[in-house]
Amino acid sequence: MRADVTSKLAISTIAISKIAAAVFMCATLGFAAPQAPAPQTTKPKATRTVAKPATSRAARARLAKKRKPRQKAQTAPAPARISQIQSALAAQGAYKSQPNAQPTGKWDESTVQAMKAFQSAHGLSPTGKLDAISLQKLGLGSEIAGRGAPVASPQTQPSALQQSP
Numbered sequence: 001m002r003a004d005v006t007s008k009l010a011i012s013t014i015a016i017s018k019i020a021a022a023v024f025m026c027a028t029l030g031f032a033a034p035q036a037p038a039p040q041t042t043k044p045k046a047t048r049t050v051a052k053p054a055t056s057r058a059a060r061a062r063l064a065k066k067r068k069p070r071q072k073a074q075t076a077p078a079p080a081r082i083s084q085i086q087s088a089l090a091a092q093g094a095y096k097s098q099p100n101a102q103p104t105g106k107w108d109e110s111t112v113q114a115m116k117a118f119q120s121a122h123g124l125s126p127t128g129k130l131d132a133i134s135l136q137k138l139g140l141g142s143e144i145a146g147r148g149a150p151v152a153s154p155q156t157q158p159s160a161l162q163q164s165p
């Protein structure tokens with residue numbers, strides 16, 4: 001009887017070792033039971049969403065209405081305007097190009113020097129650059145150039161308390 005028990009014990013030991021080997025293989029190959037995910041200990045990073053540019057005409061029109069208009073940069077004067085300025089400088093005696101020559105229409109070094117001379121002769125800062133006050137003094141600018149906005153004068157009507165019966 002002892003031989004029976006010993007053989008059964010040997011068979012069960014072999015079976016257990018085969019089962020253990022099978023479980024080890026499954027765990028190695030990733031066939032184990034799924035595990036619950038580990039709890040997060042850090043906060044997830046916030047994702048930034050970037051708005052996609054509008055592609056339809058209507059959407060672009062809406063965006064254009066919302067935008068503030070850009071202030072246009074000062075542009076260089078046209079050659080015809082430069083010729084007017086050179087003629088006005090010549091009439092004032094500041095622009096001395098070639099004798100009996102016509103204005104060139106180009107803002108060259110002789111024009112800059114003439115503008116500086118004109119500005120210093122009229123009590124302006126001699127920068128050689130065009131500005132509203134220089135154009136006004138040349139007779140080519142606006143009458144209100146370089147002046148501040150109008151200020152309302154105080155009313156001089158007597159109040160009801162100041163009037164006597």
